[in-house]
Amino acid sequence: MRHEDIWRAIDALAAEHGLSASGLARRAGLDATAFNPSKRTGADGRARWPSTESVAKVLHATGTGMEAFASLVTGAPALPRNRTISARRIPLIGLAQAGGEGYFDDGGYPVGGGWDEISVPDVPDPNAYALEISGESMEPVFRDGDVVIVSPGAPVRRGDRVVVRTRAGEVMAKQLLRQSARRVELASLNPAHPNYSFDLSELAWMHRIVWASQ
Known part of the structure; x- marks a missing residue:
């Protein structure tokens, strides 16, 4: 060792x-x-x-x-230790803006020309993107203005922080409480904000947050 x-x-x-x-x-x-x-x-x-x-x-x-x-x-690290700022640039958009049309394809991958860019750690997922947190629902872990890196290719497990998009177009950052064959339960880390429960059919996609600015 x-x-x-x-x-x-x-x-x-x-x-x-x-x-x-x-x-x-x-x-x-x-x-x-x-x-x-x-x-x-x-x-x-x-x-x-x-x-x-x-x-x-x-x-x-x-x-x-x-x-x-x-x-x-x-094993291999989830993210490399050498976090050179210039290592890679990925798409960036505000969480509130992400609910609009034209920013994601049907699989939840970033598309279109409305994205900004940000220099980040070298995330292995070529489809990774960044979101700027808005609001207080995930405090104290994620605060308003924090940037999170989201990996569509990373496996999602109970307890992970995730970004989900509903078929109604709402995009939110939450913690995955549990997922069954039919439903997904999501938590707001700030107790002043509600938790959510969705049928799987109500969600367009769910991606894992793999890094956050702190």
């Missing part, structure tokens, strides 16, 4: 929950800089391990078991 494997797993865990590394640290009650690249190397240039306490806190904060974390240590 190498230092870089542990740090890669922390980056992947953050991406799994739609967070940056600093966002993950804050959620775990740690200093926001705890997982910064500068903290991964000592003053003498030697690689540093994250503390056992830090790892335990992020696992608890995300509801992740040791077995799942171990698979991240040995």
